[in-house]
Amino acid sequence: MLHIYNTLTKKKEEFIPLDPPNVKMYMCGPTVYDYFHIGNARSFIMADILRRYLIYKGFKVTFAMNLTDIDDKIIKKSIEEKIDTIAVTQKYINAFMEDVIKLKIKRADIYPKATEHIEDIINMIRTLQNKGLAYNKNGNVFYNVSKYEQYGKLSGKNLDELESGSRIEVNEEKENPLDFALWKKAKEGEPFWESPWGKGRPGWHIECSAMSCKHFGETFDIHAGGNDLIFPHHENEIAQSEGANSKPFVKYWVHFGFLNINDEKMSKSLGNFFTAREVLNRYSAEVIRMFFAQAYYRGPLNFSDDLLSSAEKGLEKINNLVFRINNELVNPKQGTNPDFNIEYYRQSFEKAMDEDLNTSQAVAVIFDFVRDVNRIIAENKALDNSFFLFIKEFLTATAEEVLGILSFDTDQISSSIEKELIDLIITIRIDAKKQKNFSLADKIRDDLKTLGIILEDSPNGTTFKKVT
Ligand SMILES: [Zn+2]
Known part of the structure; x- marks a missing residue:
């Protein structure tokens, strides 16, 4: 049985989907105004491993990742690059898809775009307004946080703590500093849509609530994202969705840890900011995935060339065996079929993954497996073809299809x-x-x-x- 840490309940819970074997999994995707960085890649890859493991366990997973294609940053970029916002978002959606493929991340089943869900967004804001949870100030619509009693339940903080502890955008129109924009009035020259509150565009948080509801319904199984999204983004999503629908929003909240670069926080001003595609120029997708898989997904992780190189060396040992297996299978031979308890490794792999996605232990199992197989190969002069098929099947199901750290593709x-x-x-x-x-x-x-x-x-x- 898979157990997974749920940020909402703050404990590890047995994973039981709402409608087995179906699993609906939603993850916050990129705002498409730039290439995504290696810290984002960590979240995307670890979510991909979770999704692949659910499939391994026999669940039927539908995975949605939204694309935020209207935002202040997109408008700013369109002014800088002197192209319209659609050209900006198309460019970076294409780049995003290229990088996702290169990182061997499975494509999402659905990539909903904010600009294609304006009607759903407007409807949800109207519901919130009708329920007294939102108010309109001169064409800007805000969520009234003080009206939603459970605000703070995901981040585990009350309103006073949140107000004093967070950097909140100052806006004179807000009744309470924690209130956040659901609908933003269009400024001169900005892209806009017509709405009951005048010309404007949606705020960021409402997109995820409206789009997940549209594709997955009022309640679904897993919502994933980086740790940095817990507050305010995911807290706000809960307030909007549960406020509008009066139903529980998400059963399991899964969050991924930060990635530091050479023991410092990644930032453009420190000059230690790497996009995923820059890192892909130096290391293969398998090495990058191996590096992430060797750490606990919820904890912080440090990124350095030394650590990547050591992941690369480790992977080389596994790849040597992959190479050997491929060679043996090209020239099938008959020989001894050694007594090898593959079930032991399969169970160890599953036990590790079931324990809150302990991928680093799962990788250790793969290393043990490779070491033990190498010993058998060294001890036996002629091994039967069926033995190589047998070990290939295990590595394919675990290291290739779940972790994505190797490929039998010649x-x-x-x-x-x-x-x-x-x-x-x-x-x-x-x-x-x-x-x-x-x-x-x-x-x-x-x-x-x-x-x-x-x-x-x-x-x-x-x-x-x-x-x-
Ligand atoms: Zn989101």
Whole structure:
């Protein structure tokens, strides 16, 4: 039985969906005005692993991730780039989809966009207004937090604590500093929609309430997101959805921890801000996923090249076995079929994952498995083909399909071997230069060039790029 930590109840709970085996899972997606950063990638990947594990357990998961395609930041970007907001959002939705595919994150079943749900949003705001939970001030509509008694139940704080402890946007039109905008009046030149309160656009929080209700109904199973969204975003979602529908909103709230960079908070001003695509230029998706899977999803995690390199080295051990299995299966042989208790590893893997998604323990099980299989291979001269099929089946079901840290696809293996070979040749060339054998160093560079591989020397070392 899967147990998962529920931020709402603040304890680990047995996972029982509302309508088994169906599971409805919603995750807050990006505001599409820029590339997403590696901290977001951590949340997306860990949610992907949770979703994949639910599928492994036989649940039928419908996964929705919203795209916030109207927002102050999008308007600002459209002014900076001198293109309209639709061009901004299309550009970054495309980039988002590319990065998601590269990170091996399964596509969502539904990607609802805010701008395609304006009517649903307006209807929900009207319901809140009719129930006395929202008020209109000169075309801006605010949620009246003091009218919703349970406000603060997710973040575990009362109104006084929240007021004194949070940075709240100052706005003279609000009756209470914690009140938040449901509908924003359009300023000159801004995109707008017609509404009962005049021209304007939705606030951010109401989008998730309206869109999740539209696609999943009033109550659904899992709502996921980064820790930073607990307050105010998710607290506000609860106030809106439960306020409007008078029904429980979400059964399990799942939150992912922060990612620090070299022990500091990631920020553009500190210059330690990395987009997922920048990191993907240096490490494969499998290495990035392995790195995240080796940490507890709720805790903070530090990102550094040393830690990524060690994830890469660990993965190499697993990939060597994958490579061996593929080679054996190309030339099927008959031989001994050793006594190997694969059920033990399967149960250990499931036990780890069932215990609040303990992916780091699950990865440790995979390492044990690889070590023990390697020992059997070393001890037996000729192993039967069925043995390799058997171990491939286990690795496919667990490490490939749940964790997404390896691939039996031979194309991908050859590309990682290719990279290793080029790195090896670069090392040989560096040695040649050290021994002042410049003619050999130049020959290596020129020969690689004829193969379409360009070496680039810099004070930090030599890198390569492929030209096709
Ligand atoms: Zn949301």
